[in-house]
Amino acid sequence: xxDTTSPYVAATAQPLxxxxxxxxxxxxxxxRVMSLVIFTAIAGMLAAxxxxxxxxxxxxxxxxxxxxxxxxxxxxxxxxxIDAEMDRTRGRPVPAAGVEPETARDIGIGLSLLSVAMLGVxxxxxxxxxxxxxxxxxxxxxxxxxxRWTPQNIVIGGAAGAFPPVIAWLAATGEMALAPxxxxxxxxxxxxxxxxxxxxxxxxxxxxxxxxxxxxxxGERATRRQILAYTLVLSPVAVALAFTDAGGPFTLAASLVLxxxxxxxxxxxxxxxxxxxxADGYRTEKRVFGFSIVYLFAIFAALIxxxxxxxxxGPLDWPVLF
Amino acid sequence: xxxxxxxRDHELHHRRRGRNLGVLVMLIGLVVMLFAITIVKMPQAGGxxxxxxxxxxxxxxxxxxxxxxxxxxxxxxx
Numbered sequence: 194x195x196d197t198t199s200p201y202v203a204a205t206a207q208p209l210x211x212x213x214x215x216x217x218x219x220x221x222x223x224x225r226v227m228s229l230v231i232f233t234a235i236a237g238m239l240a241a242x243x244x245x246x247x248x249x250x251x252x253x254x255x256x257x258x259x260x261x262x263x264x265x266x267x268x269x270x271x272x273x274x275i276d277a278e279m280d281r282t283r284g285r286p287v288p289a290a291g292v293e294p295e296t297a298r299d300i301g302i303g304l305s306l307l308s309v310a311m312l313g314v315x316x317x318x319x320x321x322x323x324x325x326x327x328x329x330x331x332x333x334x335x336x337x338x339x340x341r342w343t344p345q346n347i348v349i350g351g352a353a354g355a356f357p358p359v360i361a362w363l364a365a366t367g368e369m370a371l372a373p374x375x376x377x378x379x380x381x382x383x384x385x386x387x388x389x390x391x392x393x394x395x396x397x398x399x400x401x402x403x404x405x406x407x408x409x410x411x412g413e414r415a416t417r418r419q420i421l422a423y424t425l426v427l428s429p430v431a432v433a434l435a436f437t438d439a440g441g442p443f444t445l446a447a448s449l450v451l452x453x454x455x456x457x458x459x460x461x462x463x464x465x466x467x468x469x470x471x472a473d474g475y476r477t478e479k480r481v482f483g484f485s486i487v488y489l490f491a492i493f494a495a496l497i498x499x500x501x502x503x504x505x506x507g508p509l510d511w512p513v514l515f
Numbered sequence: 516x517x518x519x520x521x522x523r524d525h526e527l528h529h530r531r532r533g534r535n536l537g538v539l540v541m542l543i544g545l546v547v548m549l550f551a552i553t554i555v556k557m558p559q560a561g562g563x564x565x566x567x568x569x570x571x572x573x574x575x576x577x578x579x580x581x582x583x584x585x586x587x588x589x590x591x592x593x
Contacts, residue, residue, distance in 0.1 A: 213530070315552055
C-alpha cells in the first residue's frame with residue numbers, strides 16, 4: 194500500500210523549480226558592471242604615486258570587485274519584483290534562473306562583509322571604510338531609497354559606481370588626493386547621459402513598473418536637454434584629469450577627442466524628437482549609449498597608458514595644474 | 516530479481532556538480548590568495564609572528580625564532 198500522505202511523496206510530486214547553476218550565481222554579481230569597476234580601479238591603482246606589492250594590489254582589486262558584486266546581488270534581491278516585469282532585467286538570475294531572492298540577499302551580505310574585512314587587512318582601514326560606504330550607498334541609498342522615489346536616482350546613485358578608483362587609490366597610498374576625485378567626477382558626470390540615453394528607449398518599461406526615471410517624470414524633451422548638459426559639464430572635467438598627477442599626454446588626447454564626439458552625439462540626441470526616434474528605432478540614442486561605454490573605457494585606458502609611460506621613461510615634464 | 520541499472524545523470528545533477536566545483540575553485544583561490552598575502556605581509560610586519568604589536572610588548576618576534584640558529588660569536592664560550 195502506498196502512503197500518499199507522506200510529505201516525501203507530496204514534495205516529489207510537485208514540478209521541480211529551475212535549479213540554478215554556478216553561472217547563475219556569478220551573474221548575480223553583475224559581471225559586466227564588475228568589469229567596469231575592475232578596470233577603473235586598476236586605473237586608479239596604477240595612476241597612484243606609490244605602487245603596492247603586486248600581490249597586495251591584486252588582492253585589493255579582487256576585494257573591490259567582490260564588494261561591487263555583493264552590492265549587485267543586494268540590488269537583485271531588493272529589485273526582484275520589478276526585474277521580473279522589465280524586458281531588460283527579466284533574464285536576471287532571480288526572476289529567470291530560480292535563485293531565491295533571500296539567497297541573493299545572503300550572498301550579498303556575506304560577500305560585503307568578506308570583501309570589506311579582507312580589504313582592511315590587505316590594504317588599510319580607510320580603503321575598507323570607503324568600500325563599505327560604497328556598498329551601503331548602492332544597496333541602500335540608491336536601490337532601496339532613491340531608485341523608486343526621485344528622477345534624480347541615476348544622478349545621485351551614479352556616485353556608487355564612481356568610487357572604485359578612489360578606493361583603489363586609497364588602497365595603494367593610504368592617502369587622498371585630487372586626482373582620484375577627478376576620476377570620481379568623470380564617472381559621476383558620465384553616468385546620467387549614459388543611462389538616460391538607454392532610458393529614452395526603455396521609458397515604457399520604467400513607466401510600467403513605476404520607476405521614476407527622468408523620461409517618465411520629466412518627459413523625453415527634458416531628458417534630451419539634460420543629456421547634453423551633463424555631457425558639456427563632463428568634457429572639461431575629463432580634460433582637467435589630464436593635468437593632474439595621474440594624467441599625461443594620452444589622457445589629454447583621449448579626453449579631447451572623445452569628449453568632442455560625446456558632445457556631438459548628445460547634440461544629435463537633442464536635435465531629435467520622440468517621433469523621429471521612434472521612426473528609426475532610437476538609432477541615435479542607442480549609438481550614443483554604446484559610444485558612452487567606449488568613452489569611459491578609453492579615458493581610463495589612457496590613464497593606464499600614461500602610468501605605463503611614466504614607468505618606462507620616468508616622470509614626464511608635464512604641467513600639473515590640479 | 517530486480518537488476519541494478521546504470522542511470523544517466525539528470526541535467527539537475529550536472530548543474531549541482533558544476534556549482535560544487537565552482538565553489539571548490541573559489542575556496543582554493545581564496546586559500547591561495549590568503550597564503551600569498553601572508554607571505555608578502557610577513558616581512559612588512561618585521562617578520563613578527565601573530566599580533567604585530569606583541570613584539571613591542573615583549574611577545575615573540577622574528578628574533579626569537581632566529582636566535583637558536585644564530586651562530587654564537589667566537590670566544591663567547593671561553
